[in-house]
Amino acid sequence: xxxEDVPEALVNTPCAEYExxxxxxxxxxxxxxxxxxxxxxxxxxxxxxxSLGAVDYRILDTESDQDIMMSHISTNFDRSGFAQDHxxxxxxxxxxxxxxxxEIGSVARYHYSFMGATEPEKxxxxxEQLARNLRGDEVDGLxxxxx
Amino acid sequence: xxxxxVPQHAERIKxxxxxxxxxxxxRPLGVPDDVNFQHRVxxxxxxxxxxxxxxxxxxxxxxxxxxxxxxxxxxxCPVTFVKKxxxxxxxRQVLNEISLLRPWYDKGKDERGFTSxxxxxxxxxKVVSFLALFSSESTLSExxxxxxxxxxxxxxxxxxxxxxxxxxxxxxxxxxxxxQVTASEVENWYWGAxxxxxxxxEIKKSGTDHADPMxxxxxxxxxxxxxxxxxxx
Numbered sequence: 001x002x003x004e005d006v007p008e009a010l011v012n013t014p015c016a017e018y019e020x021x022x023x024x025x026x027x028x029x030x031x032x033x034x035x036x037x038x039x040x041x042x043x044x045x046x047x048x049x050x051s052l053g054a055v056d057y058r059i060l061d062t063e064s065d066q067d068i069m070m071s072h073i074s075t076n077f078d079r080s081g082f083a084q085d086h087x088x089x090x091x092x093x094x095x096x097x098x099x100x101x102x103e104i105g106s107v108a109r110y111h112y113s114f115m116g117a118t119e120p121e122k123x124x125x126x127x128e129q130l131a132r133n134l135r136g137d138e139v140d141g142l143x144x145x146x147x
Numbered sequence: 148x149x150x151x152x153v154p155q156h157a158e159r160i161k162x163x164x165x166x167x168x169x170x171x172x173x174r175p176l177g178v179p180d181d182v183n184f185q186h187r188v189x190x191x192x193x194x195x196x197x198x199x200x201x202x203x204x205x206x207x208x209x210x211x212x213x214x215x216x217x218x219x220x221x222x223x224c225p226v227t228f229v230k231k232x233x234x235x236x237x238x239r240q241v242l243n244e245i246s247l248l249r250p251w252y253d254k255g256k257d258e259r260g261f262t263s264x265x266x267x268x269x270x271x272x273k274v275v276s277f278l279a280l281f282s283s284e285s286t287l288s289e290x291x292x293x294x295x296x297x298x299x300x301x302x303x304x305x306x307x308x309x310x311x312x313x314x315x316x317x318x319x320x321x322x323x324x325x326x327q328v329t330a331s332e333v334e335n336w337y338w339g340a341x342x343x344x345x346x347x348x349e350i351k352k353s354g355t356d357h358a359d360p361m362x363x364x365x366x367x368x369x370x371x372x373x374x375x376x377x378x379x380x
Contacts, residue, residue: 051307079315
């Protein structure tokens with residue numbers, strides 16, 4: 001959104017602050033393995049939906065045949081775009097196309113979704129575990145996509 | 148790197164690399180079904196991996212294209228619904244709407260190959276009956292919930308999942324219909340012109356008096372968007 005259009009209540013949401021903010025050097029983009037971390041409350045059809053206060057994440061497996069669904073607790077964002085095209089909030093098809101064109105190195109098999117909508121500190125243990133998973137999957141390019 | 152929909156948050160958090168986009172909440176890649184547009188946004192985001200002079204905060208300037216109203220004069224649902232002063236129950240009105248929208252929902256599901264409906268694990272008809280029961284009986288208890296969905300989710304969670312499933316059905320039906328439709332058009336249609344939207348708004352009113360504090364919270368804060376609160380003031 002444009003800064004002037006963001007509702008005041010949303011602007012004033014407490015945010016975490018970190019000491020380390022400098023980017024890290026890495027491979028050229030066409031060598032990178034890319035994964036998505038979403039905060040849209042995404043899940044596969046047979047997963048447990050997110051509920052109020054959830055601090056865990058769901059694994060979005062590109063090899064699963066289960067539909068991807070949204071179970072975010074908030075109603076204050078548009079869901080019709082996602083209903084029409086999942087790439088609006090989970091651009092997996094776009095990443096695959098970029099990999100086919102050689103713009104990126106590869107697409108990770110596993111992507112992830114939190115729901116957010118809770119104190120960031122409470123998600124830290126899960127986030128640290130997820131970071132280990134990403135290293136194990138040799139992901140060196142992470143896109144955090146909001147909703 | 149981070150794609151940011153709320154620039155103020157990114158400015159405070161200072162991720163190493165941020166692309167701030169001007170799109171509606173819920174649409175971080177801008178425009179559904181616009182492959183080229185999404186690729187441009189994603190390319191701008193991925194391009195920030197080359198930046199080492201961080202924290203980087205870059206504005207994405209391209210706006211989501213406005214609908215060409217010379218070609219499409221706004222969007223209106225081609226399905227005509229019963230007027231609000233109908234003698235039929237709200238539940239019956241919702242079921243009637245569903246029967247009219249069902250061909251569009253089924254068509255969309257076939258064309259897209261997926262549906263977002265089903266988080267509640269109830270059938271659509273059960274979703275409607277559960278929500279209608281909730282709206283007319285604000286003392287609906289956990290034991291009643293067990294009869295509908297034994298061994299599954301709490302009453303508060305069931306309420307939220309069922310409400311979103313109902314909206315998902317309507318969203319998918321609406322976005323399958325011919326014509327361009329904007330996020331605000333779908334939202335205003337659902338909450339202002341459908342019996343389903345009216346049902347959820349009724350549940351919000353009754354749910355805030357429920358004995359279960361979690362139901363209070365779900366009803367008060369998670370069922371109806373802030374942007375639609377004016378309808379019941």
